[in-house]
Amino acid sequence: MFESYNRLTGSGNISGNLPGHRLASESGGPAGVERVVIGGECAPTGQLPLASLEAADFFQVRATFLAKIRDHLEKMHDLAQSNAQGKVDKERCQAFYHHACTVHQIIATNYNGAPLFAKGGIVAQSGDAGNQLIMEGLDLSHPAICGATEGSITSKEGAETAQAMLDLALRHLKVVESVLDANLSRLAFLNKRVELVA
Numbered sequence: 001m002f003e004s005y006n007r008l009t010g011s012g013n014i015s016g017n018l019p020g021h022r023l024a025s026e027s028g029g030p031a032g033v034e035r036v037v038i039g040g041e042c043a044p045t046g047q048l049p050l051a052s053l054e055a056a057d058f059f060q061v062r063a064t065f066l067a068k069i070r071d072h073l074e075k076m077h078d079l080a081q082s083n084a085q086g087k088v089d090k091e092r093c094q095a096f097y098h099h100a101c102t103v104h105q106i107i108a109t110n111y112n113g114a115p116l117f118a119k120g121g122i123v124a125q126s127g128d129a130g131n132q133l134i135m136e137g138l139d140l141s142h143p144a145i146c147g148a149t150e151g152s153i154t155s156k157e158g159a160e161t162a163q164a165m166l167d168l169a170l171r172h173l174k175v176v177e178s179v180l181d182a183n184l185s186r187l188a189f190l191n192k193r194v195e196l197v198a
Contacts, residue, residue, distance in 0.1 A: 055122070056187050062116050062138060063180055065106050069140070070173055072099040072106075073148065077166040080151075083159035093154050096162075100149040107140045122183075135183040138176050144168035 079096045083089060109116050117140040148169035151162035 058111060059180065059184050059187060061111050065109065065116055066177060066180060069103055069106055072103045073166060073170055073173065075099050076148065077163060077170065080153045080159045080163040080166060083153040084156055084163050088155060096153050103149050135186060136179050138180060140176065142172045144172045
């Protein structure tokens with residue numbers, strides 16, 4: 001479906017599997033909103049418009065990488081807790097740094113030229129002006145996430161601070177996951193509606 005994020009090479013670009021079409025940002029539309037493409041033409045009768053499929057694909061990719069981010073943040077939280085409650089361990093410090101770097105790289109990843117995670121919302125267009133969705137962006141630039149990934153657990157005090165910041169980051173991530181779920185539900189509704197009238 002898409003190339004896996006490569007944490008060893010730091011590859012920050014992945015691509016989908018819809019030949020001849022791509023997800024892109026266009027100028028126009030409401031301020032701060034990126035337009036997810038989509039050529040403005042309907043698919044053949046009985047099929048979903050490609051625009052809706054591309055938008056759904058984009059959000060499924062986001063869901064996959066959001067789950068990876070949660071996994072890394074939870075591991076960082078466990079490492080911080082261990083150093084805060086016990087002896088500061090150098091290997092845990094290195095693992096914490098590794099997870100933080102990976103989170104930074106995932107957040108900076110692009111999908112077919114469009115950022116996976118950005119403040120701006122997305123306009124999903126299903127072939128005509130009457131079928132548009134303006135969906136809220138997935139903002140991972142929140143101070144809690146930035147603070148959590150820039151922390152250090154090389155001392156007990158630092159580990160305690162990192163643990164508290166990671167608690168906040170995981171709470172914010174829950175909000176972002178809720179936004180993603182809402183966007184996926186709205187896209188599914190749009191796709192079903194278009195399918196019924198096609």
